[in-house]
Amino acid sequence: MSDTPFPAPPESKADLESGDRLTPKFGADGLVTCVASDAETGEILMLAHMNAEALARSIETGIAHYWSRSRRELWRKGDTSGTQQTITEMRIDCDQDAVWIKVRVAGSGASCHTGRTSCFYRTVPVGSQPLDDLRLAIED
């Protein structure tokens, strides 16, 4: 498989936004952002990144693949932890630089490396001031 199996984005913004072609707009780092939510509960589980290969494999296989920025390698999530993510739906946004996947998580159901279901386990108290005094509420 080529590293860039997708057509290039059209020059016209209208075509990019209203067309039925998947022409992802990868950033200078070669990545699009991907947000994964739980297919059942709707909870946002994590935010990660995909390069062209990760996006292509996610589409072809229906299993979430990401690009690990820290390890600089293709990352089929769950290969070591058993928490593979099966994609039930994939969407792309207006300017095609962000992907939303709804997933079912295998194994323990944890999408966060801390063992929690979601990476978003801390709440920021809105209305707080001054900001350096605020305290996050933490879920177990």
Place this chain on the structure above:
Amino acid sequence: MSDTPFPAPPESKADLESGDRLTPKFGADGLVTCVASDAETGEILMLAHMNAEALARSIETGIAHYWSRSRRELWRKGDTSGTQQTITEMRIDCDQDAVWIKVRVAGSGASCHTGRTSCFYRTVPVGSQPLDDLRLAIED
């Protein structure tokens, strides 16, 4: 208000991930990614970016502020369109480089500049091959 009203991230990864201090990890571009979902339906509305000032103002006022990468300016969403986003809950992820806000949208309720409720109005058919032949399903 200072441009960097937040404490610096701690050196310890454990402190960053388990602590109750908000120490956002802004990227080299000075931004964190923010995903906004509908407080009622849970639908993901849009993905955008916040610099320190946008994040600080969002916390202090409870109204979503972003950093417009195209216009290179602070952007209180809805100021021209009437579709302000009132934040009902804000969360931050494990490594504190992504923010999730649940919002109520004023006015027309559109969070996408195309006039749609959500920017994610196109579905990618998972399981498709070859990729350059796939066609997106488009919602009105």
